[in-house]
Amino acid sequence: MQRYDRQTRLEGFGLEKQRLLQQASVLVIGAGGLGVPVLQYLTAMGIGKIGIVEHDTVSVTNLQRQVLYTTADQNKPKIQLAADRLGQLNPEVQLVQYDTWLTTDNALEIIQPYDVVVDCSDNFGTRYLVNDACVIAGKPLVYGAIYKYEGQLSVFNYQGGATYRCIFPEPPEAGEMLNCSEIGVLGVLPGIIGCYQANEVVKVITGIGTPLKNQLMTIDTLHNTHLIFNITPVAANRQMQRLAGNYQQTVCEVNNLQSLSVQQLHSWLQQGNALQLLDVREDDEWEICHIPQAIHIPMGQVLGRVAALQPEAPVAVLCHHGMRSRAVGQRLVELGFKQVYNVEGGIHAWACSIDDQMQTY
Amino acid sequence: MQRYDRQTRLEGFGLEKQRLLQQASVLVIGAGGLGVPVLQYLTAMGIGKIGIVEHDTVSVTNLQRQVLYTTADQNKPKIQLAADRLGQLNPEVQLVQYDTWLTTDNALEIIQPYDVVVDCSDNFGTRYLVNDACVIAGKPLVYGAIYKYEGQLSVFNYQGGATYRCIFPEPPEAGEMLNCSEIGVLGVLPGIIGCYQANEVVKVITGIGTPLKNQLMTIDTLHNTHLIFNITPVAANRQMQRLAGNYQQTVCEVNNLQSLSVQQLHSWLQQGNALQLLDVREDDEWEICHIPQAIHIPMGQVLGRVAALQPEAPVAVLCHHGMRSRAVGQRLVELGFKQVYNVEGGIHAWACSIDDQMQTY
């Protein structure tokens, strides 16, 4: 208990509240921008059992905000990395890994054993699924979400209080406009919102202070504006008996075409990363020059031969200057490929920066 | 730049603001509760150069809030650990280590090369020293401080704005009441406040949004109350030409007697930690039983033979049941020993829990 000395000596907390933390179990959905600070601080403070639901791998674009991971972690599964590092921070916490996305098939079963659920997901489909599953299973839900420089926080389904559907009854249409990775986010924003989520979790477990029950707090970090809106619970939203058939979940970070420099491609190839390098140039261009590890499928034939590629493993698409490959990459993303990269500058950039023996054209 | 994709594609940020971050240098005073999130997020977002001033080692009581460190890091210097881990997060950031406390002798020299200073210290002496040095050197100061469940934030000395002395002209008398490690703190609070500090640093460097110039923001995390108070700058507080002679700095975490269980002592001795185990019982008690690694100096002789101990290295004080050792430990703390532990339960607890061959009395 020496570890928690600063909490056990804290007036209004003490050994009594610390024991409540240690007896509690918390499920964190997502170990990304929001999930990382939630997990770090809940682990540090000494929650008894923490479940983590995450199926993504680390991408370099995660690292401006997901501070638990390192540059060397790229392409490794987040869940294993998170569990390892959190275990080093506090071995007294029991960490349970769910190496999966949350789905209509597994949500209720995963959520059932926990006292509190924390929504750190990054897409509307999962957010509605988490809400509905928490309503059905009767679990309080600590909600946080971010957009550009703004955040939202609430504690849903807590002691008869409002649910997510009491403020936003129906999910938005799937639209480009709301896709988080295209919009971008300042790295520290999920740090702020995630820490508030961890704080609300402590309040729900220990009963200290006033959790955001029936309240939505908005934070504008550009102007330090904090507003609290009262929400009226709608009883019908708590009558839900079963999940919807389809939540149209999209995985935000993953389902987007990402950029890859020739330097990064070179380093990945050297490290022997499991990468499908797809060269979509025409046959005569391929004859002039190519990278030995590449798979060659001319642009016009890619869709017909897509079965030759593995949709779960990363694909880097290459052409002459990076334009055709971008179009093909977008198409692969739409087809459900999980990690698709466009090699910026194409094979011409490769010849200029990496392989000066390569013939250019 | 792929690493910063989520910021460079962010409206109102883009490549232009990202370049400003990469050209900027930030000095973070303290790598503790506030310093850890500040350092993690500033490193992740891609500040060009970050200086860290820290001279403490990791204690187990740090780990409920200082999430950059691990259980295995106990008694190791924070600065080296922080620099290593932050370098793994983002090798593009130049990390400069100042393995020292900030003093009147070194403050101006350390601060001079930086664009922005972040006060993550934990005692009034250092806070006034940082303020005064920033005024003299003409540096903006991003201030954050915590108490129990509350935090304060401001940006001082920025573009002709108010300084710390404009709200609190003189430091408090050194008093027990305000000693942070005796008061305790909820682990996630410095996470919230530190993230806000990192956010203000970004605003100062890039010019986005409204930094807390001439404003003090108070945050009550128990009730999610955020208030912003306007401050009137007092011109005289910016006329300072030299530092005061003495800031009565006390190092919060370090200058307290800490508790050590016999289990922890056993594990430290097994691991061969550099620990001075001081047995303060009388000669006849020593004859009955003792731990082989112990140094034996009876209580009445400790102060006369204090030169036999190294004040920079950890000392664990042991007696029969843990009462005499507590008194001696307190005295060592007052003498300036940096890490002093009282072995709770004394050698009797050791005999009961660790070494059942040991004779009890």
Added chain:
Amino acid sequence: MGLLLFGVAKDIAGAAMISFPATATDVAALKEWLYENYPPLRQLSSLMIAVNREYAADSQLIHAGDEVAVIPPVSGG
């Protein structure tokens, strides 16, 4: 009257604060005016309107001097 905009609603309208006509005397009318003038808002399906920091149902009346805010759903994490 003044309308405080958050999140993507701010981006769609191009400002953090816009004016709406006094003819929108209840929340339903305000939403209709918003959807007409800023059609992309329809994509959101759900749009929270708050009057004086309280969630406001469609039937809620809007009076002069009320603080009215538009809070769209946000999914980022």
Added chain:
Amino acid sequence: MGLLLFGVAKDIAGAAMISFPATATDVAALKEWLYENYPPLRQLSSLMIAVNREYAADSQLIHAGDEVAVIPPVSGG
């Protein structure tokens, strides 16, 4: 009149909100009343008083209905 207390001032007074007598018509008088009734506050040396969310100098008058707050320095990190 009501006084909003922060940090250690809240602990010393034992409440987040206390009443002070209307005879304290300026900040100097309010401080004197505080120091007299809660002597440990003297240890702080500096004590920020805010009236209507503005830092208030000793000479600042306090009127009925003003929001008055006591903000002590905080050193934790």
